[in-house]
Amino acid sequence: MRVDKVIIHELHKPLGTSGAKLSKSKTLMDNNHADVVELVSELNKRYGKRDEKQGVFDKDNQTRFHTSFSDFFKNNGDEKFIEFSHTASENLRERIEGIGAAKGGYLVYSLYFDYRPYCSVFFVRDTTGMRFKRNKTIESFDIDKVQHIDFEKLAMACRINMDLFVAPDKKYLSFIHNRNDDLSQYFVNWISSSDTVSSEEETKLLLNVLRTIAMPINQNTKQPYDRDEVIRSSHRHILDDPTRTVNLFDLSKHIFEDKGYLPEFIYRNHPNIPTEFKGHYPTLKQFVKVYARADNIELNFYPSAYREGRIKFDENDSTQIIIKSENLVKQIRESLSE
Numbered sequence: 001m002r003v004d005k006v007i008i009h010e011l012h013k014p015l016g017t018s019g020a021k022l023s024k025s026k027t028l029m030d031n032n033h034a035d036v037v038e039l040v041s042e043l044n045k046r047y048g049k050r051d052e053k054q055g056v057f058d059k060d061n062q063t064r065f066h067t068s069f070s071d072f073f074k075n076n077g078d079e080k081f082i083e084f085s086h087t088a089s090e091n092l093r094e095r096i097e098g099i100g101a102a103k104g105g106y107l108v109y110s111l112y113f114d115y116r117p118y119c120s121v122f123f124v125r126d127t128t129g130m131r132f133k134r135n136k137t138i139e140s141f142d143i144d145k146v147q148h149i150d151f152e153k154l155a156m157a158c159r160i161n162m163d164l165f166v167a168p169d170k171k172y173l174s175f176i177h178n179r180n181d182d183l184s185q186y187f188v189n190w191i192s193s194s195d196t197v198s199s200e201e202e203t204k205l206l207l208n209v210l211r212t213i214a215m216p217i218n219q220n221t222k223q224p225y226d227r228d229e230v231i232r233s234s235h236r237h238i239l240d241d242p243t244r245t246v247n248l249f250d251l252s253k254h255i256f257e258d259k260g261y262l263p264e265f266i267y268r269n270h271p272n273i274p275t276e277f278k279g280h281y282p283t284l285k286q287f288v289k290v291y292a293r294a295d296n297i298e299l300n301f302y303p304s305a306y307r308e309g310r311i312k313f314d315e316n317d318s319t320q321i322i323i324k325s326e327n328l329v330k331q332i333r334e335s336l337s338e
Contacts, residue, residue, distance in 0.1 A: 003031045003040050005081050005111040009089045013096060013104030020104065022093045024086055028078055040110045043122045046154045047176060048243070054171040054202075054277055058194035064091040065190055069119070073165060076111075085109040088121070088190075095186045102183045105155060115243050117162040123155050123187060156187040171274050203280040205273050206246065207287060210234060213265050216256055228303055230255050235287035244279040 006029040012021040029036050057066045068087040072080040089107050096102040105125040112118055132141045156177045164172035173193050177184040210231050215224040237254045238246055252262030266273050285291070291300045299321075305311045314320035 001037065001041050001044070002113040003037050003110065004113070005078065005109075006031055006036055006040060007082060007085050007109050009085065009107045009109075011089065011093060011096075011104040011107060013102055015103045016100050018098045018100055020093045020097045020102075022089055024089065026082070028082065039108070040112055043108060043110075043124070043154065043157070044112070044114055044118075044120070047120070047122070047157050047159065049281075050154070050176040052159075052174040052176050052278065053193075053198050054174045054274070055193040055197070056171060056173055058192045060194070061192045063190060063192045064088060066192065069160065072119075073162070081109070081111060092186070092190050095190055096183060099186065102186060103181075105183075111162075118159050119162055120157060120159040122157040123183075125155060155181055156184060158191050170276065174278070197274075198280070199278045200280040200283055202273055202277045203246075203283040204286075205270055206234075207231070207283070209262075209266060209270060209273070210287075213262070216258070216261060219257070225256065231287050235284060238279045238284060244281065244284075245276060246279050247276045248273075249275065 007025050007027075008029070009025055010023040012023060013019075031037075065088045068084040072084040085107070092107070096104075103125070105123050108120075108122040108124060110118075110120050110122070112120070132143065135142045154176070156175070158173065158175035161170075161172045161174075164170040173191070175188065175191055175193065177188055211227070215227055215230070217223065218225050233255050234251060237251060238244055248263040248266060249259045253259035256262065263275060289300045289302055290306070292298070301311060310324050312322050312324075314322050
């Protein structure tokens with residue numbers, strides 16, 4: 001990762017109070033300092049583990065976040081970046097002023113390159129931890145309370161793909177938020193996006209497409225492509241990308257050797273799936289296995305087990321599933337006997 005610009009502002013807003021104050025930094029941090037790079041890397045890593053919603057700025061509800069970012073994008077110098085962070089942060093402060101349930105924190109603005117250029121705003125809070133501190137007087141240890149950044153509970157964040165910002169029909173904006181956090185709705189309105197859909201929904205839609213799309217003829221074998229192998233190959237291809245970015249043209253080229261086959265089918269039948277989105281990691285597991293959980297029973301198996309008859313539905317009782325496996329029966333009997 002290459003970090004280009006970082007600036008942090010503190011939004012003072014104790015829970016239960018109405019006043020909000022902004023402590024603004026006037027200069028950028030040292031983007032080459034190891035601690036600064038580690039900070040941005042950790043925040044970006046946590047962001048990547050969350051289910052993000054993707055969209056674009058809402059043209060019908062433009063905010064100062066939009067306009068100040070656009071000004072910075074046109075002339076992305078240091079002063080414009082600082083001005084963007086000041087204007088946007090002040091607007092968020094105004095939005096939460098008088099809202100007792102909203103709680104403040106730190107706004108980390110960063111411009112960095114991680115496989116592609118991003119401009120991100122991370123909203124984080126600190127938490128109280130403990131450490132042991134040597135007491136030389138009594139030759140023992142005391143417990144010392146310290147404040148530190150809680151990376152694991154990244155509250156809210158947004159990320160703008162700088163390469164896609166001016167590209168037509170591309171979802172350049174993504175964001176995450178915690179619905180249980182009272183500041184969440186104000187953060188989302190502050191960003192003000194439209195055409196948003198979660199990566200989980202998009203990944204599920206893609207899997208449904210791969211399960212239903214007509215398999216074209218493989219020019220090498222002169223037979224239709226094997227559907228299970230197509231799904232497995234898609235799974236491997238998506239996970240091979242460190243950012244789990246799904247580009248439908250690249251994926252179609254990889255699995256069908258025809259970059260237009262998959263996008264054209266999706267354009268005709270599922271126009272709500274964008275040509276590029278981020279794969280949702282938990283949902284990607286369903287590409288290679290069938291998962292089901294209900295009534296204190298959990299099953300996961302490869303589709304081939306169903307095709308080969310080891311798992312089937314009972315034709316006489318729609319509430320029963322028949323599993324034929326000597327080894328599975330043995331393991332269950334042993335577990336119950338213990």
